[in-house]
Amino acid sequence: MEKCSLMLTAPPLVVLLLTALTPGDADPQRLPSNLTTSPTPKTAEAAAGARPAAGGRTEQKQEQHLDCPPLGLESLRVDDSQIRASSSQRSGLGPHRGRLNIQSGIEDGDLYDGAWCAEFKDRQQWLEVDAVHPTLFTGVILQGRNSIWSWDWVETYKVQLSNDSERWQTCMNGTTEMIFQGNRDPETSVLGLLPVPTVARYIRINPQSWFSNGTICLRAEVLGCRVQDPADRFEHDPLSKDDLDFRHHSYMEMRKLMKSVREECPNITRIYTIGRSYMGLKLYVMEFSDNPGKHELGEPEFRYVAGMHGNEALGRELLLNLMQFLCKEFLKGNQRVVRLVTETRIHLFPSMNPDGYEAAYEKGSELAGWADGRYNFEGIDLNHNFPDLNNIMWDAQEKAADASKVPNHYIPIPEYYTQEDATVAPETRAVINWMQEIPFVLSANLHGGELVVTYPFDCTRDWAPQENTPTADDTFFRWLASVYASTHLVLSNPDRRVCHYEDFQTHNNIINGGAWHTVPGSMNDFSYLHTNCLEVTVELSCDKFPHASELPTEWENNKESLLVYMEQVHRGIKGVVRDKVSKQGIADAIIKVQGHDHDVRSAADGDFWRLLNPGEYKVVVWAKDYFPSMRRCRVGMEPHPTVCDFTLTKIPAQRLKEIQAKGGRIPQDQQLRVRALRLRKLRASTKAINRRREKQQQLETRRASRTRGSVKN
Numbered sequence: 001m002e003k004c005s006l007m008l009t010a011p012p013l014v015v016l017l018l019t020a021l022t023p024g025d026a027d028p029q030r031l032p033s034n035l036t037t038s039p040t041p042k043t044a045e046a047a048a049g050a051r052p053a054a055g056g057r058t059e060q061k062q063e064q065h066l067d068c069p070p071l072g073l074e075s076l077r078v079d080d081s082q083i084r085a086s087s088s089q090r091s092g093l094g095p096h097r098g099r100l101n102i103q104s105g106i107e108d109g110d111l112y113d114g115a116w117c118a119e120f121k122d123r124q125q126w127l128e129v130d131a132v133h134p135t136l137f138t139g140v141i142l143q144g145r146n147s148i149w150s151w152d153w154v155e156t157y158k159v160q161l162s163n164d165s166e167r168w169q170t171c172m173n174g175t176t177e178m179i180f181q182g183n184r185d186p187e188t189s190v191l192g193l194l195p196v197p198t199v200a201r202y203i204r205i206n207p208q209s210w211f212s213n214g215t216i217c218l219r220a221e222v223l224g225c226r227v228q229d230p231a232d233r234f235e236h237d238p239l240s241k242d243d244l245d246f247r248h249h250s251y252m253e254m255r256k257l258m259k260s261v262r263e264e265c266p267n268i269t270r271i272y273t274i275g276r277s278y279m280g281l282k283l284y285v286m287e288f289s290d291n292p293g294k295h296e297l298g299e300p301e302f303r304y305v306a307g308m309h310g311n312e313a314l315g316r317e318l319l320l321n322l323m324q325f326l327c328k329e330f331l332k333g334n335q336r337v338v339r340l341v342t343e344t345r346i347h348l349f350p351s352m353n354p355d356g357y358e359a360a361y362e363k364g365s366e367l368a369g370w371a372d373g374r375y376n377f378e379g380i381d382l383n384h385n386f387p388d389l390n391n392i393m394w395d396a397q398e399k400a401a402d403a404s405k406v407p408n409h410y411i412p413i414p415e416y417y418t419q420e421d422a423t424v425a426p427e428t429r430a431v432i433n434w435m436q437e438i439p440f441v442l443s444a445n446l447h448g449g450e451l452v453v454t455y456p457f458d459c460t461r462d463w464a465p466q467e468n469t470p471t472a473d474d475t476f477f478r479w480l481a482s483v484y485a486s487t488h489l490v491l492s493n494p495d496r497r498v499c500h501y502e503d504f505q506t507h508n509n510i511i512n513g514g515a516w517h518t519v520p521g522s523m524n525d526f527s528y529l530h531t532n533c534l535e536v537t538v539e540l541s542c543d544k545f546p547h548a549s550e551l552p553t554e555w556e557n558n559k560e561s562l563l564v565y566m567e568q569v570h571r572g573i574k575g576v577v578r579d580k581v582s583k584q585g586i587a588d589a590i591i592k593v594q595g596h597d598h599d600v601r602s603a604a605d606g607d608f609w610r611l612l613n614p615g616e617y618k619v620v621v622w623a624k625d626y627f628p629s630m631r632r633c634r635v636g637m638e639p640h641p642t643v644c645d646f647t648l649t650k651i652p653a654q655r656l657k658e659i660q661a662k663g664g665r666i667p668q669d670q671q672l673r674v675r676a677l678r679l680r681k682l683r684a685s686t687k688a689i690n691r692r693r694e695k696q697q698q699l700e701t702r703r704a705s706r707t708r709g710s711v712k713n
């Protein structure tokens with residue numbers, strides 16, 4: 001029987017923890033004979049192979065204990081076959097559902113319920129995880145059942161360990177069996193640290209008491225470091241061959257990393273800000289281009305946006321990885337990257353909601369739960385905060401005698417949205433400005449918590465909760481979504497299991513946003529109806545905030561998808577609309593593709609991009625005071641655009657006079673004027689709000705310093 005004296009060989013941190021957790025406990029800890037206590041710290045770290053979890057300002061001891069990563073119940077790295085239970089109420093509440101943060105469907109009683117629930121209400125129930133390898137177990141994270149209809153959680157529990165799944169030893173706290181504190185509500189994740197980290201292969205969670213009106217239900221994660229087997233002499237491949245900074249970055253760390261990339265690749269990068277968050281954090285964008293800082297004629301603009309929901313942290317890290325990757329590979333002369341950076345202006349916006357992220361980061365990757373940090377500081381969901389242009393367009397179509405005459409693009413922001421008291425987040429205001437300033441062609445909006453790529457419309461017609469609501473560009477959107485999904489290593493794996501309760505594999509891992517669930521005011525829909533930019537949403541992983549140790553694998557899962565998706569900006573047709581005489585580019589010319597009820601406009605220099613699938617198209621270009629022009633343009637299968645330039649002839653002044661004399665009116669681009677006007681109003685109200693907030697902050701600072709002063713006096 002190994003005694004607690006073994007603790008002396010434990011890392012100082014563990015000893016410290018023990019004293020912290022069990023003050024004055026001098027009794028030797030009884031340990032099962034078939035188990036051993038902590039190995040040397042070196043082994044533990046090597047076994048973990050991971051950097052510290054995002055701990056932010058959490059207590060030092062907790063952070064250090066989380067050095068051992070989660071086994072992966074949440075991330076699905078732990079397979080269903082590794083989880084067993086004493087009993088379960090039914091298969092939808094089976095042990096495989098006992099995973100941290102798993103979400104249930106709308107209805108209880110289906111195959112995908114929100115926890116493992118035991119059949120019996122007694123203290124003999126357990127959920128068992130087989131780590132497969134000898135593992136230094138350090139803790140358990142517990143959560144109640146996710147359900148709209150039922151309230152169930154476990155209030156206290158014991159932990160048991162075993163090497164053979166037959167003889168079990170209960171975790172001790174001194175001479176008594178350790179009782180861990182579990183949950184008090186269904187959603188908050190609660191960490192239970194083992195008083196002594198212990199090596200074993202199997203771990204059991206054994207509920208002792210539970211919510212009195214409920215049954216025994218739980219979702220869990222287990223923390224543990226894999227202990228290296230001395231017999232295993234084969235060196236493991238690194239999880240990623242790319243030498244990138246794989247960890248979670250706080251706001252300050254993100255800024256530092258972006259700066260270092262900028263210093264490493266000064267000729268192809270630029271950092272700029274598009275505004276500030278509610279709490280005043282700058283919204284940073286990193287630009288990649290062979291001519292950073294300016295739009296080049298004919299060169300398409302691409303953007304990736306991440307972190308709109310602050311707790312969906314993977315997208316942010318992937319974009320930080322992508323920055324480092326593009327810089328390093330460009331310097332190495334990687335032809336694919338050189339071509340991409342030379343021919344495209346790329347904008348990477350890693351953190352649209354930095355306030356939300358900081359809140360989730362402070363709790364850490366395992367304890368942030370499902371919703372902490374999703375919203376901005378004011379509690380606004382940014383993906384519902386863009387003006388709903390869908391219903392404006394659809395209403396106009398319904399009222400119009402000829403629906404085909406109703407504008408199908410560049411829909412102006414509605415008046416109410418530009419008011420000072422409109423509920424519009426500063427983050428949303430900043431992004432709308434940015435979208436109008438740069439002629440973006442293609443974008444993806446990176447989210448997390450599922451594995452699927454969705455495409456517009458996100459908002460359904462007639463307020464249906466769920467309905468396929470295609471755009472005029474449905475086939476191209478489906479292509480875009482498929483490009484990402486079919487190259488993503490997990491999404492494209494036919495043997496993967498569903499994240500929560502929806503099986504997107506039956507849809508080839510892509511789905512129309514409205515067909516999934518309606519979202520009025522989404523960024524994708526706004527981007528499509530207000531600008532030329534096509535945007536899809538990528539749900540990157542089942543786990544919204546994967547542990548840092550998962551990041552190299554996640555980078556590998558997404559690397560090809562991130563690159564190949566950007567390359568899609570070079571499809572369809574592109575060209576320049578020019579004046580026949582002056583050869584000057586014509587801005588705001590309307591590019592109409594026959595059979596497509598969605599037009600695009602030329603940018604300030606007259607250049608335009610129209611993403612299209614292969615085929616033959618009749619394209620008509622209109623511009624104010626010019627005769628329209630028509631061309632046939634053929635788009636091939638090759639991954640580069642067909643150049644389709646247009647030269648327009650001005651309507652002579654004499655002819656204009658004739659038209660006016662006949663009582664005809666030269667059509668003014670009313671829509672464009674309203675669009676510009678409303679943006680100006682939105683900017684003005686943003687400025688007023690910012691000024692007010694600044695004054696408020698100054699006042700508070702002054703008040704605070706006065707208070708400090710009075711204390712001193």
Ligand SMILES: [Zn+2]
Nearest residue numbers: 309312447448
């Ligand atoms: Zn999201």
